[in-house]
Amino acid sequence: xAISVLRVSxxxxxxxxxxxxxxxxxxxxxxxxxxxxxxxxxLDPTLSYRFACRxxxxxxxxxxxxxxxxxxxxxxxxxxxxxxxxxxxxxxxLPVIKDLVTDMSVFFNKLxxxxxxxxxxxxxxxxxxxxxxxxxxxREADAAIECIGCGVCxxxxxxxxxxxxxxxxxxxxxxxxxxxxxxxxxxxxxxxAVAGDAxxxxxxxxxxxxxxxxxxxxxxxxxxxxxxxxxxxxLKKAL
Amino acid sequence: MNRRSxxxxxxxxxxxxxxxxxxxxxxxVTVIYAVRNGLSAAEILGRTRGNYGWLAFYALFVAAVAIHxxxxxxxxxxxxxxxxNPVLDGLALAFGVALALWGWRAVxxxxx
Amino acid sequence: xxxxxxxxxxxxxxxxxxxxxxxxxxxVFLPFHFWALGQALQGAAALDGFLRWSExxxxxxxxxxxxxxxxxxxxxxxxxxxxxxLAWRDWQRNLLAIAAGVSLVxxxxxxxxxx
Numbered sequence: 001x002a003i004s005v006l007r008v009s010x011x012x013x014x015x016x017x018x019x020x021x022x023x024x025x026x027x028x029x030x031x032x033x034x035x036x037x038x039x040x041x042x043l044d045p046t047l048s049y050r051f052a053c054r055x056x057x058x059x060x061x062x063x064x065x066x067x068x069x070x071x072x073x074x075x076x077x078x079x080x081x082x083x084x085x086x087x088x089x090x091x092x093x094l095p096v097i098k099d100l101v102t103d104m105s106v107f108f109n110k111l112x113x114x115x116x117x118x119x120x121x122x123x124x125x126x127x128x129x130x131x132x133x134x135x136x137x138x139r140e141a142d143a144a145i146e147c148i149g150c151g152v153c154x155x156x157x158x159x160x161x162x163x164x165x166x167x168x169x170x171x172x173x174x175x176x177x178x179x180x181x182x183x184x185x186x187x188x189x190x191x192x193a194v195a196g197d198a199x200x201x202x203x204x205x206x207x208x209x210x211x212x213x214x215x216x217x218x219x220x221x222x223x224x225x226x227x228x229x230x231x232x233x234x235l236k237k238a239l
Numbered sequence: 240m241n242r243r244s245x246x247x248x249x250x251x252x253x254x255x256x257x258x259x260x261x262x263x264x265x266x267x268v269t270v271i272y273a274v275r276n277g278l279s280a281a282e283i284l285g286r287t288r289g290n291y292g293w294l295a296f297y298a299l300f301v302a303a304v305a306i307h308x309x310x311x312x313x314x315x316x317x318x319x320x321x322x323x324n325p326v327l328d329g330l331a332l333a334f335g336v337a338l339a340l341w342g343w344r345a346v347x348x349x350x351x
Numbered sequence: 352x353x354x355x356x357x358x359x360x361x362x363x364x365x366x367x368x369x370x371x372x373x374x375x376x377x378x379v380f381l382p383f384h385f386w387a388l389g390q391a392l393q394g395a396a397a398l399d400g401f402l403r404w405s406e407x408x409x410x411x412x413x414x415x416x417x418x419x420x421x422x423x424x425x426x427x428x429x430x431x432x433x434x435x436x437l438a439w440r441d442w443q444r445n446l447l448a449i450a451a452g453v454s455l456v457x458x459x460x461x462x463x464x465x466x
Contacts, residue, residue, distance in 0.1 A: 011352075067357025092352045161353050162318040196245035197323070205434055207363035208354070221439040227249075228436060234246040253435070256428050263425040267457055270418065275464045278405065280398035284391060308378045315375065338381060345388035 004084055006077065008035055010047065011089040014096045019087070020044075026084065032072035033061050036088060036100065049100040059150025059214070063100050064089040069155040071214045091155040107151050107170070114171035114199075115190040120183050129183045141180040144173050144222045146215050153209035153219055165198035169209035169219035172200050176222035179229060191226075191233050200226035240328060248310055255307040262300040287349040294350045301342030309335035366427055366447050373424040380417060411465050419458035426450035 004026045009019040022039050033051055040047040051061040056074040063072050066080050066087050077086065094102035122129060131138055153169040154160055160168050167175075175194045178184050194200050200223045209219040233239040240248075273282065287293045313331035317323055390397040404410065430446040437443075 064352070067355055069358070089352060092354050092358075096352065156354065156358055158354060158359070159318075164321075165323075192242055196242040197240075197317075199242075201246060201249040204367055205363065205431055206359075206367050208358060208361070211361050211363070212358075218439065220434075224435045224439065230246050231250045231253075234243050234250065237243075239243045239246060253432065256432060260425055260429050260432070263421060267418065267422060267425075267461075271457070271460050271464055274461065278402050280391065280395040280402060283398070284395055304381065308374075308381070311374055312378060315371065338385075341382055341385040341389070344392070345385040348389045348392040351392075 006035065006081065007085050008039065009085075009087045010036070010039065010100070011096075012047070012099050014098055017096075017099075019089075026077065030077045032063070032065050032070070032075045032077060032080070032086065032088065035077060035086065036063075036072060047100070048098040056214070057148075059148045059152075062091055062150045062152050062155070062214075064092060064155065069152040069212055071150065071152070074214065091151055093155055093157065093160045094151065102151075104151055107154050107168070108149070110167045110171040111149065111174060113193060114167045114175040115186060115193045116171055116174040116178065118178060118181065118184055119186045121185045122183070131182060135182075137180040137182060140225065141177040144177045144217055144219075147173055147177075147217055148215070150214065152212050152214055156208040156212045158206060158208065159202050159204060163198065163202050166202045167194065167199055169203075169223065172203075172226055173217065173219040173222040176225050179226070188233075188238065191230050192239055194226050195230040195234070195239060200230060203227075240325075251306055252310040255303045255310075258299070258303040259307055262296070262303060265296065266300070284349060289350070294346065297346040297349075298343060301339060301346055305335045305339035305342060308338060362447050366430070366450070369423055370427040370431070373420040373427070376420050377417075377424060415458060415462045415465065418461040419454060422454035422457035423450075426454045 006024045006026050008022045008024050010022060011017060012020045022043050024035050024038050024043075027034070033054060036047070036049050037051075040049065049061075049063070051073065052058045054061070054073045056071060059071060061072045062069060064070075064087075065072060065075055069091055070080075072088075080086070088100065090096050090100045090102045094104060094107065097103050120129075133139075133142070147170060149170060151170070153173075157166075157169055159166050172194055175190055179187060179190055184190075203220070203223045205220055205224075207220050210217070210221075213219065230239060273286075287297075309331040312334060313327055316327055316330070387401050388398075390401050405414070427450050430450045433446060434443055
């Protein structure tokens with residue numbers, strides 16, 4: 001019984017480097033993370049890569065597989081390989097530290113720049129805030145809230161590439177959940193933070209983010225919401 | 240350019256887009272109708288000469304385009320060159336003014 | 352490292368390319384369009400002279416292309432306005448197909464009328 005073999009091209013190096021090819025035995029129900037792990041443990045211990053939960057919860061294993069950003073632990077080889085070939089590279093639009101590992105500082109800095117943190121006014125001595133889950137604002141927030149900051153959308157977005165200051169889909173999506181949080185006290189500041197040439201108005205509705213988000217979120221919709229809100233604020237001179 | 244101005248510029252582009260959507264529908268219908276049996280100056284000018292309705296329509300059309308196109312051009316230029324300075328804004332503004340003047344000249348040309 | 356065509360190969364991205372390419376082409380065309388019409392300032396004969404040139408089959412072919420570009424840019428633009436200003440709904444996914452269909456109809460109507 002012949003075992004088929006995968007020919008896997010893996011990026012080695014940093015910003016400059018090259019793809020190196022490895023031969024990996026093909027197994028049933030194999031994921032791309034299994035493939036990378038096999039290479040590092042059995043073929044080439046110098047390969048650097050990130051993972052943690054390996055069950056599709058943490059987002060650490062995000063890489064570019066055959067040109068598209070994906071969670072490698074949730075990508076079955078059978079679904080993405082053609083002719084037993086695979087190409088694995090680090091996430092796009094981020095500095096490459098080594099091999100498949102990127103520096104995500106810029107990604108998280110932009111989350112902060114977009115005011116992606118919650119600022120409340122109650123203390124533990126106050127009663128709980130009452131937020132009806134079916135209110136229009138809470139439904140908007142809930143539709144976007146499940147983001148775990150994996151960076152796939154940021155990697156997929158071309159505007160991030162063309163406009164280095166662009167906050168990106170994840171930061172703007174997070175900001176949208178917070179402008180719809182009735183408990184938050186920094187609404188005006190946040191709207192100013194996400195407006196303009198580096199903010200939501202730079203989005204061209206490519207929808208690559210929404211195509212590839214592993215949690216099936218739609219950052220494009222969140223960004224459209226921010227566009228409406230910031231325009232209203234600008235017209236009312238409240239920006 | 241401050242944030243609020245950038246947002247208003249974006250808003251102007253979208254507003255002019257909405258106006259243009261209507262103008263373009265009218266324009267396309269007119270064009271498709273007019274090219275039947277060939278185009279002639281007599282036919283075009285017969286429609287536009289002395290007609291205040293067409294004058295107003297095309298003047299508005301030109302104004303909307305002169306707002307819409309340069310703002311789009313500014314974005315394309317900054318994304319392809321990486322520049323992000325007032326020179327780009329100045330170029331866009333100059334192009335907008337030029338489009339408006341050339342366009343209104345043509346509108347006047349088919350009106351008188 | 353940056354995205355290549357594999358990451359860009361989906362409908363909303365094709366819509367963006369059509370929109371940007373048509374917008375640029377139309378912007379380049381406009382000054383010429385205004386110049387041609389401005390010929391009327393020199394009298395109807397000057398405009399007719401230009402229109403006679405435009406009867407060339409190659410020019411008619413280019414004009415059909417321009418009508419297609421204009422229709423595509425407009426329908427694509429209306430799609431964007433709806434995505435940006437209306438509440439996000441599932442049926443909006445079909446906007447792209449509708450936009451493409453309408454612009455093709457416009458182009459065809461023009462072509463049929465000039466042949």
